[in-house]
Amino acid sequence: MTRNTRTPAAVAAAAVLTLTLAACGSESMAGMDHAKSAPAAPSGHDMAGMSHGPDGMGGASTGASAGGAAPGLAAEQGGYRLDGRLSGTEYRFTVTGPDGARLTAYRPDATKQMHFYAIRADLSGFQHLHPTMAADGTWTAPLAALEPGDWRMYASFVPGAGAGAGTGLVLSRTATVPGTAAAVPLPPAAASTTVDGYTVTVAGAPKAGTAGELSVTVSKDGQPVTDLQPYLETYAHLTAFHAGDRAFAHLHPETKATGAGGGPTLPFHAELPAPGDWRLFLQFQTGGTLHTAALTLNVAA
Template identity: 45%
Template structure:
């Protein structure tokens, strides 16, 4: 075993020993009630970082004054509580968690958003292994899902809106997966991604502190794909994670310029705002041929481009 691997394995062993403390440090914020609840959805979308309007036609817009999602384990009294902070590696590792409400009880009533009550995103802290799944809620208030987990430190994001107020929240918690590993280097920035024979081209600039338009164009064997299938009520789902702290943005396609519903490809347009300069990893989920695929991009934004306060 080489030195970096031994160091990583030792660090992960410490994470396992102190697993109960994982995710409750400064990067995720204090545990317990905090700010007042955010406003509920209005007819045009929502506030904060999360899903767009339920019909899939509006983009989520995240202003520079709003904190990114996923950095806290607790928000507005809601807490993401993992059943275990340590998990074994495996292709289908069971993971269980609760969303605890302000009264400390598991939340069992949710506002359905894009056909589901809760989105779970999992990614290793080196931004590899991305997964977007939809766990099942048991009558006991426990969410359960199987994840493909390699050794390392993982971040789990729960994206949901409690039925009590309908306000979207994104909570994050750390999960340590036992075993020896070396973090993977982040892929270099590129505007083209290949996945399962599909080519996805990213155009537009992600400008920190300023609303940005991003267009992702899907083709296969050189031919534009014009029959993308709806996936959770939209033709594409985009998650952006900031390298380092894994601040989370989740957006959905914008309407066409004339206000009509977006076409089913080849172009899927998004509107969002990066909260700061830095390096981001973008993950586009799209459905075609009854299969959901994920195209991945690395995007770098320079501090000199920042226009926010």
């Protein structure tokens, strides 16, 4: 997915959002958030520990990417292919390039060569990792414990070789963790919430398929927070998943971090391709601790 660096006009209307904030000391968290129950995965999905075959998309259309799948749901795009295996809490995967060989050359994107995401069908259990690559091109993502159910694993990267060198891609596969899966319902809508001493308020009303702006304001004890620390070149990282099919979107920050003193308001370029509920995950850092806020945003048509 090529990063869009345009700065859209600010959107005046405020959206009512659901916001659940949990502090954590690492980038991987399982089961920390709540979300609307998504439709059951289609048959043919792979069991944990087995190689993944090609899979399609389910749920509402969100604007087809190459190959006809909604954004982030294709296993192959532009000649690049993702193959993976879940073994316990480790996900090992490779990317094959247009020449049929494993890709080993990557360009850094937000300081990392690979961004890896995992999320359950009901949009709970969000994890964002930066895996390591072996010399043969095999990546290993050490996940936190996974609750039973259908999961989708995403690899977000910029190839450093091949016909698509320099173009951002998001490929994904599914995996099933055996056991009884209990769906986690979506919390009631709220414009802001206070957790761990931080009050987070979100404003903006993007429309499906139209560029808009979301702004996040962080305060503590009634005072604006201005000591946000740099995280992945910015003061916050924002990822979104569409309810029902788990289509992927990355909401790009409009400013880069220039020192340990970000906040209190963080603007994001928002371009969500489909109407309906999107689950947003905002990650920001203070005092060396990474915090993750889970937001449910209803996007109008």
